[in-house]
Amino acid sequence: MKRLVVLILSVMVSVLLVTAGCGSAPTKPQASGGDAPAPAATSAGETSTVPQPPSKKVAWVASNIANEFTTGMADNAVAIGKEHGWEVTVFNPNSDLAKQISQIENAATQGFAAIIFDPVAFDGMNAVVENTMANHNIPVITLHGSVSPEAQKLLTAYVAVDLTKGGELKMEQVVKDLGGKGDIAIMTGTEGQTSALLVTQGYDNVLKNYPDINVVFRGAGNWNADDATPLAENWLSSGKHLDAIVCNNDGMALGVRAVLQAAGLTGKIKLYGLDATKEGRAAIRDGSFDATIWVDSYAEFVEAFKIIDAFYAGQPFEKEVMVAPSLVTKDNVDQLFPND
Amino acid sequence: MQIDKRAEGFPYRMHLMSLRSAEFWKKTGIFWALVILVIIMALSQPAFLTQQNLINILKQASITGILAVGMTLVLLSGGIDLSVGSVLAVACMAAAFMTTADRGYPVIVAFIAGLSVGALFGIINGVGIAYIGFAPFIMTLATLSAARGLALVSTNNKPIFNLTREFVAVSNSQFLGLPSLIYYFAATALIAYILTRFTVFGKWIYAVGGNENAAKFSGINVKRVKVIIYGIAGALSGLTGVLMASRITSGNPTVGEAYELDAIAACVIGGISMSGGSGSIIGTVLGVLILGVISNGFDILGISSNYQRIMKGIVILLAVYIDIRARSAKKTI
Numbered sequence: 001m002k003r004l005v006v007l008i009l010s011v012m013v014s015v016l017l018v019t020a021g022c023g024s025a026p027t028k029p030q031a032s033g034g035d036a037p038a039p040a041a042t043s044a045g046e047t048s049t050v051p052q053p054p055s056k057k058v059a060w061v062a063s064n065i066a067n068e069f070t071t072g073m074a075d076n077a078v079a080i081g082k083e084h085g086w087e088v089t090v091f092n093p094n095s096d097l098a099k100q101i102s103q104i105e106n107a108a109t110q111g112f113a114a115i116i117f118d119p120v121a122f123d124g125m126n127a128v129v130e131n132t133m134a135n136h137n138i139p140v141i142t143l144h145g146s147v148s149p150e151a152q153k154l155l156t157a158y159v160a161v162d163l164t165k166g167g168e169l170k171m172e173q174v175v176k177d178l179g180g181k182g183d184i185a186i187m188t189g190t191e192g193q194t195s196a197l198l199v200t201q202g203y204d205n206v207l208k209n210y211p212d213i214n215v216v217f218r219g220a221g222n223w224n225a226d227d228a229t230p231l232a233e234n235w236l237s238s239g240k241h242l243d244a245i246v247c248n249n250d251g252m253a254l255g256v257r258a259v260l261q262a263a264g265l266t267g268k269i270k271l272y273g274l275d276a277t278k279e280g281r282a283a284i285r286d287g288s289f290d291a292t293i294w295v296d297s298y299a300e301f302v303e304a305f306k307i308i309d310a311f312y313a314g315q316p317f318e319k320e321v322m323v324a325p326s327l328v329t330k331d332n333v334d335q336l337f338p339n340d
Numbered sequence: 341m342q343i344d345k346r347a348e349g350f351p352y353r354m355h356l357m358s359l360r361s362a363e364f365w366k367k368t369g370i371f372w373a374l375v376i377l378v379i380i381m382a383l384s385q386p387a388f389l390t391q392q393n394l395i396n397i398l399k400q401a402s403i404t405g406i407l408a409v410g411m412t413l414v415l416l417s418g419g420i421d422l423s424v425g426s427v428l429a430v431a432c433m434a435a436a437f438m439t440t441a442d443r444g445y446p447v448i449v450a451f452i453a454g455l456s457v458g459a460l461f462g463i464i465n466g467v468g469i470a471y472i473g474f475a476p477f478i479m480t481l482a483t484l485s486a487a488r489g490l491a492l493v494s495t496n497n498k499p500i501f502n503l504t505r506e507f508v509a510v511s512n513s514q515f516l517g518l519p520s521l522i523y524y525f526a527a528t529a530l531i532a533y534i535l536t537r538f539t540v541f542g543k544w545i546y547a548v549g550g551n552e553n554a555a556k557f558s559g560i561n562v563k564r565v566k567v568i569i570y571g572i573a574g575a576l577s578g579l580t581g582v583l584m585a586s587r588i589t590s591g592n593p594t595v596g597e598a599y600e601l602d603a604i605a606a607c608v609i610g611g612i613s614m615s616g617g618s619g620s621i622i623g624t625v626l627g628v629l630i631l632g633v634i635s636n637g638f639d640i641l642g643i644s645s646n647y648q649r650i651m652k653g654i655v656i657l658l659a660v661y662i663d664i665r666a667r668s669a670k671k672t673i
Binding site: 091092095096097098101102106110111121122123125126127131148191192193220 | 390502588592
């Protein structure tokens with residue numbers, strides 16, 4: 001019986017190989033095409049070297065879809081893609097780097113016309129970017145996050161909110177609210193992740209000018225309220241004095257808010273988020289958040305789809321687009337978000 | 341099927357054939373499950389059966405596959421290893437540390453570093469389980485936590501990047517038209533197959549998992565066998581860590597989270613008994629391929645990965661159900 005299993009396995013493998021062999025013929029010219037015009041364009045003959053989209057599908061490979069901001073990103077991707085005439089498929093690697101690499105490989109070989117992705121990690125994508133750009137003549141764009149300079153150089157374009165700038169804007173507001181002196185705690189996103197590093201870098205850029213602002217705690221709340229809640233509880237129960245808790249995103253700040261409310265400390269300890277999600281804006285309005293930063297993923301996707309359209313129209317486009325972040329406080333929230 | 345009714349001894353042959361076919365389906369059920377899955381995927385998405393996509397599936401399944409091979413040995417011996425994903429991360433950091441452009445040690449050093457770090461954790465697991473008497477679940481749960489922490493503190497959460505070209509080529513090169521990762525998986529599976537089927541040590545693994553006391557009284561050094569098994573599983577986690585570092589072109593301390601669950605799932609789908617002593621590497625390989633096909637197929641179909649998780653859950657239960665039915669059917673014959 002074991003022999004039978006082995007036999008069947010080998011038959012399966014040979015069938016796979018045969019199928020693979022047959023499939024290889026049509027894909028080869030595409031693979032060797034490199035950055036030359038796509039096969040569709042060459043077969044059209046008289047047309048110029050403008051690449052033709054292989055399909056009407058665009059892949060949005062998220063970093064995760066675990067909080068209101070990233071959920072909003074996925075919605076924006078689909079909605080804005082539709083406006084531009086693309087059918088957007090959302091991939092969710094759940095913050096798993098290897099999974100994200102696989103999804104990009106799959107999207108590229110499946111004939112997607114463009115890939116937009118938010119890298120799980122800054123340094124992890126070199127090989128997949130190299131392979132994808134060498135074998136597929138489609139626009140590949142990083143959005144929100146970025147990859148290492150060498151990989152970024154190969155990519156079609158880069159669209160992002162200047163997160164470090166956002167971190168700086170927010171920390172300046174913190175310093176202003178505290179009058180340049182006080183004890184604060186910093187809650188970061190998942191350790192080692194690009195966007196957490198960039199935002200926190202912005203904090204530190206400002207903090208080094210204010211020696212009287214004392215950072216009592218630094219800890220990772222992993223972008224979500226579940227992990228932020230126990231962390232904030234532990235900080236409060238340590239008995240150390242705190243004037244403000246500064247969070248890398250609104251999702252964690254919402255978790256902290258519940259802890260502050262339960263402890264009767266709302267307003268006594270100032271609270272800062274980032275993203276200006278819908279709930280975050282409501283928290284600004286009711287005074288439970290003191291400030292947040294509007295990270296405009298809508299504007300990011302508008303820029304990304306402009307680039308894709310320009311790519312297939314043979315028009316020039318910017319390789320690097322930085323969407324400016326804005327500080328959101330009680331004073332300007334209604335002005336920035338009149339439709340809430 | 342045409343049966344020649346004129347043949348002599350027809351009733352007897354019929355009986356033999358039905359016996360054989362029952363055995364046949366039991367032995368190859370999981371293979372047919374894979375075939376059906378492939379057919380479904382191919383019908384619903386023509387792009388599925390392209391050469392490039394099939395290669396993608398094999399490549400992407402390779403890392404889980406190597407972990408699953410190690411897990412198979414542990415499960416066969418009646419244990420479990422929850423620490424593989426975290427050990428992978430430590431080995432990933434170790435390999436990346438050795439091959440940054442400014443250190444620039446040859447690729448072999450990365451392999452030695454990764455494999456020995458992995459084996460060390462495996463041996464610690466084995467000693468804790470066999471000599472101190474911690475339950476495998478507890479011991480490896482502790483290692484899961486500690487190893488992950490070690491990966492994170494090793495660089496204070498920062499990824500290690502800027503690795504040498506030679507090292508990046510380890511997981512990102514091709515040989516005879518196939519990605520190198522596939523060869524690592526194939527070689528690991530083949531060696532493990534030979535180990536479990538044709539060596540004395542393989543028989544010891546099954547003996548320890550089947551009935552530990554009986555194994556002890558028959559003169560097998562159960563404790564040492566266990567330490568070696570966990571050591572092998574650890575070394576294989578180390579190997580995947582090295583391959584992962586090359587694939588993600590960096591050392592990242594957060595990689596491999598929850599990979600132990602995929603490895604265990606692949607084994608269970610492949611018919612490895614959770615109580616030890618029964619199952620084979622071939623089953624595990626098929627289990628790995630089934631998981632790979634599900635995850636690739638769902639990506640292609642544009643179905644959210646959340647549904648993949650639901651699907652995985654259903655497949656696990658289904659596979660074990662088929663296994664239970666096959667076992668009880670065998671008893672009634």
